[in-house]
Amino acid sequence: MIEVMVNGCNGKMGQIVCELVDKNENMVLKCGTDKENTGYYAFPVYTDVNEIPEKPNVIIDFSVPVATFNVLEYAKKNKVPIVIATTGFSKEEEEKIKEYAKEIPIFKSANMSFGINIFKKILKEIAPKLNGDDIEIIETHHNRKIDSPSGTALMLADTINESLGGDYKYEYNRHDKNEKRDKKEIGMTSIRGGNIVGEHTVKFFGDFETFEITHTSYSRNVFAEGAIKAASFIAKQKNGLYNMDDLVTN
Numbered sequence: 001m002i003e004v005m006v007n008g009c010n011g012k013m014g015q016i017v018c019e020l021v022d023k024n025e026n027m028v029l030k031c032g033t034d035k036e037n038t039g040y041y042a043f044p045v046y047t048d049v050n051e052i053p054e055k056p057n058v059i060i061d062f063s064v065p066v067a068t069f070n071v072l073e074y075a076k077k078n079k080v081p082i083v084i085a086t087t088g089f090s091k092e093e094e095e096k097i098k099e100y101a102k103e104i105p106i107f108k109s110a111n112m113s114f115g116i117n118i119f120k121k122i123l124k125e126i127a128p129k130l131n132g133d134d135i136e137i138i139e140t141h142h143n144r145k146i147d148s149p150s151g152t153a154l155m156l157a158d159t160i161n162e163s164l165g166g167d168y169k170y171e172y173n174r175h176d177k178n179e180k181r182d183k184k185e186i187g188m189t190s191i192r193g194g195n196i197v198g199e200h201t202v203k204f205f206g207d208f209e210t211f212e213i214t215h216t217s218y219s220r221n222v223f224a225e226g227a228i229k230a231a232s233f234i235a236k237q238k239n240g241l242y243n244m245d246d247l248v249t250n
C-alpha cells in the first residue's frame, strides 16, 4: 500500500487527487497540507509542514510555488519522493528544484495528461520538418488561473526550441513593441475566461500554408489520474528529476 500526502489538498486539483487516491486500491491517504484546515477531511490536514508527524511514501503537490518549496524541505528532511504538478516557477526556482532532486526522487511535469505528452512527441518530430515557419502558441484557461503563460505552453515551447537547436527566444508581450516578429521567436498568447480546463494550440505559419495542432482537456481528472500514476512510479525511483517521458517509457 502506498501512503500518500497531498500538498494543496483543499484546492481544485487537490480535492480530485484526494478523491481518486481514496478510490485507488493500491493507495491510502495518509495526510494533507494546505493554508487552512477546513476540518472536512477524514485524514489529518496540516497547515505547517514542521507539525507533520506522519511519514508518507510519496507526496503529490498541486499548490503554489511557495507551498511547493515548504513541502520540498519536508520531503528532503524525511527522504520522501514527490510529484510536483504545481506550475508558475521562476527560472531560479526551477534550478533550485534540480538541486533538491539530487537528494530525493522528484517527478515534475507542468501537464500530467498523457495526450500532452503525445503532443510533445509530435512536436519533436514535426518542428525540424517545418523549420523556418513562424511559430505561435495560444493557450486558454479558466479565469482563476494565476500564472501566464501556462506551464504547459512553456513546456511545448521548450520542446520545439530544443528540437530546433535551442536558439529561439520567447515573445510574451508583443504589445510592448512596435516591430515585426523575429524569425527565431516563439510567440505565446494567453486567454483567460470561464471554466476552461486547458486548451493549447501550436501553429506553424509557412508562406503558403498553416499547420496547427490543438489539445483540449475537458476534465481536471486527467491531470489527477496522471499525477497518481506518477506517484506510483516515483515512489520506486532513485534520487533524480523525472518527467512524463520517463513514465511513458516505463
Ligand SMILES: NC(=O)c1ccc[n+]([C@@H]2O[C@H](COP(=O)([O-])OP(=O)(O)OC[C@H]3O[C@@H](n4cnc5c(N)ncnc54)[C@H](O)[C@@H]3O)[C@@H](O)[C@H]2O)c1
Pocket: 007, 008, 009, 010, 011, 012, 013, 014, 033, 034, 035, 036, 062, 063, 064, 066, 067, 084, 085, 086, 087, 088, 109, 110, 111, 112, 113, 223
Ligand atoms: N501539472 C498539471 O497537470 C496541472 C494541472 C492542473 C493544475 N496544475 C497546477 O496546480 C496548481 C494548483 O492548481 P488548482 O487549480 O488546484 O489551484 P487552487 O488554487 O484551486 O489550489 C491551490 C491550493 O494551494 C493552497 N495553498 C496556497 N498557498 C498555500 C501555502 N502557502 N501553503 C499551503 N497551501 C497553500 C490553496 O489554499 C489551495 O487549496 C497550479 O499551479 C496549477 O497551475 C497543474
